Amino acid sequence: MNLPEGKKIYFASDNHLGAPTTEKSFPREQKFVKWLDEVKEDAAAIFLLGDLFDFWFEYKTVVPKGFTRTLGKLAEITDAGIPVYYFVGNHDLWMNGYFEEELNIPVFHKPQEFTFNNTTFLIGHGDGLGPGDKGYKRMKKVFTNPVAKWFFRWLHPDLGVKLAQYLSVKNKLISGDEDVTFLGEDNEWLVQYCKRKLETKHTDYFVFGHRHLPMEIKLNDNSNYTNLGDWIVHYTYAVFDGEEMKLEKYKEE
Template identity: 55%
Template sequence: MNINLKENQKIFFASDFHLGSPDHKTSRKREDKIIKWLKSIENEAAAIFLVGDLFDFWFEFDTVIPKGFIRFMGKIAQLRDRGIPIFFFTGNHDLWMKDYFTKELNIPVYHNPINLEINHKKFLIGHGDGLGPGDKKYKILKKFFTSKVCQFIFKWLHPDIGLAIAHKWSSQSRSSNMAKNEDKFLGNGEWLWEYCKNVEDKMHFDYYIFGHRHLPLELPVGKNSKYINLGEWLSQNTFAEFNGKELKLKKFEK
C-alpha cells in the first residue's frame, strides 16, 4: 500500500480507546472526547489508522453487534462519507472483529501488522499483542481465542450471556495488565521495542507504530528508525501525526 500526501495533508494514528470500559458513564465521556479529536483532524486527514482495542470487547454474531458506541460509529461513518480512508486493526480486546465495518462502511479490518509506504517513508503498523519475546501465557490464549472452534462455541451463546462473560474477562485482563507495571517503561524489557529491533535487522522501516502497551513511547530503532507506541485514551489521550516528513507523538488537550 502506498499513500502520497498532498500539501497540508496529514496521516493520524491512535489506539486503545477501550470504549465500554469501565462503565457506561465513563465510556461516554471518553467517546465524546474521541469524537472531538476526530472533528479537530478531519479537515487535514488524508487517512486515519485506528490501531486496536477500540472497544473493550467486541464480537460480531451473524446478525448482532454489541450495543452502544453509536456516536463514535456515526462519526466514522461521516468521515467515510467525506472520502477519508479509515483503517481498523484488531487488538487483544476486540480480536473477534470481522467484516461488519468493512461491509457497512468500507473500512478494512486488519488482524496482523501491515507495512506500507507514505511519502517514501516505510511504516510497520499493528496493535502489538503477542509480538516479541515473552508473554507466553497470552500467546497460548490468543491461539485459543482465535480458533474457529472457540468462536463457534461462543457464537451459540445468547448475546446477553456471552457479552456478560466477555466483559468480566476483559475487565480482569485489564486489571491484571495494570498490576504488571503496564504504565512503566521497562527499558530493554520493552518487548515490542525488542521486536522492532529484530525486524530492523532483517528489513528496514522508518517507523514502527504500535498500541497495546498503554504507554506513549518514542524510541530509536537502529540509526534511522523509530518505534512509536501510541499510548491510550483511558487517561492520556495521545496520538501520532505524520505530516509527510516527520512523525510526532501528541496529546489531545481540548
C-alpha cells in the first residue's frame, strides 16, 4: 500500500471491553469509539491488534451481548471504504467469520507482513511468541483445538460466556496475561522474538500488543519494536505517517 498524501495508518490494541464488568468498561468503550471517529478522518487503514473484548466466542448463531457502539462504528468505517484489519488476541481467539461477514474486516490468527511506502511491518497480537511462557503456550493449544471448541459450543451461551469471563479475569495462566512492568530487553519475550526474526529477514517495524505496556525499542540501526500499550490504563496507540512511526497517547478534545 502506498499512502495517499495526508493519510496515515493507525494501530491500537488491548481494550478488554467487558472487563471487569460491562458497566465499568462502558466509559472506556465510549472513549475508544470517539478515537475511532477522529482517526477515520485521515486514516488510510486501521489495525486492531487483539483483545478488543475481554472475552469473545462465536457460536453458530450467537455472539456475546454488548459492544454495540464499537461494532457499529467499525461497520461505519469499513462502509466508508477505510480498511480495518483485526488480529485475534488471547482473549478473543475464537473468532470464526462474524467480523468478516458482518463488518467486512479480515481477521488474522498469526502475525502478518505488510508494506507501506516501501516500509516493512510485521504485525500481530504477540501472545505465545518468543521464548518462555510455556504454560500459556500449552493452554493455547487446548483452546484452539477444534474438538475443545466443539465441546465448548455445546454449553448454553449464558453458562459458557459467564464461565469464560470468570476465568479470563481470575486465571492468569488461562488468560496469558503477563506482568505489566518492563522486564528489560533481555527478558521481554517479544523483543527476543523480533531479534530472532531479524537474523533471517529485515523488517523496519515490529508492532505488537498483549503486554499492556507502551514501548518503543530500537532493535538495530534500521529496525524498531513498538508495543501499543492498552486502552485500560495508558490509552496509547501508534500512527505511521508514511515516513515514521510514533507512539501517542489519546487525549480527548
